[in-house]
Amino acid sequence: MNDPSKPMFWRDLRMPYVELRKVGDGRKVCYAPHSHTQWSLGAITEGKSTFLYRSDQFEVSAGALVVINPNWVHACNPIDNQPWGYLMLYIDTDWLTKLRYESGLLGTPCWQDISTAIISDHKWYTGYCRMAECLLDSNRELLEKQTVVVEYLTALMHELSGQASEPVSKTPDNFQALADYLRAHAAVDVSLDTLCERSGFSPGHLIRSFKRHFGLTPHAYLINYRIQRGQQELKHGKPIAETALNVGFADQPHFQRTFKKLLAATPKQYRQSLLNQQIDTTGGK
Known part of the structure; x- marks a missing residue:
């Protein structure tokens, strides 16, 4: 049987701008403060954890999404050895910048940080989980995976900017x-x-x-x-x-x-x- 504490990574060379990490039991997965060059979007799928984000600290539980800007120091860790699981999507910053610019959300094709740290709206969580399920399914086609990623992230970028689709x-x-x-x-x-x-x-x-x-x-x-x-x-x-x-x-x-x-x-x-x-x-x- 697969060890739920061991991370599983999904990658596809045809979609080099996105990577997905899945951890079923995060009690043995502890992080020191660190950062990524990518923009990251995580979903807490089970239990609770702490989310350290720069100088702020949050307690997040199943159904929440965490938003992490490129190069922002952060860490997620279990609370008192309680079970927790998560998914983490890493998006290439240049690719996402282009997506936001072409959607009319940026005045220039230059990255701008997103102020939101936590998304609690359940519709974005369920949409995220459907996207992750699609990416992890080896029977899904390339076009379907590309579509679900672009469709979800474009809609989310509009939501976070407070702008309607063009x-x-x-x-x-x-x-x-x-x-x-x-x-x-x-x-x-x-x-x-x-x-x-x-x-x-x-x-x-x-x-x-x-x-x-x-x-x-x-x-x-x-x-x-x-x-x-x-x-x-x-x-x-x-x-x-x-x-x-x-x-x-x-x-x-x-x-x-x-x-x-x-x-x-x-x-x-x-x-x-x-x-x-x-x-x-x-x-x-």
């Missing part, structure tokens, strides 16, 4: 071209970087604006189209395993889970209903 400024034709590209490349791994290069959009603007136009993020749009294609293949009698690979899923179980999530029926149930319809048409009432 309005859509591109014409629908730009989004239609992206949608056409996604459909044409539905069976391969598409990256957010590629979509940005093709459109000229920043990651945050692309995701929000695409979602406003189509009601889905680019990744959700891609998955939805794959399932639509899967339905067509199943209608033509293709085996489920073959269909899964043809439409861009890594394996049959992933296809089956997604199919059921979107259509409330398994691929097998869908195929069987088609067979029953054929029987009724040829020999039924």
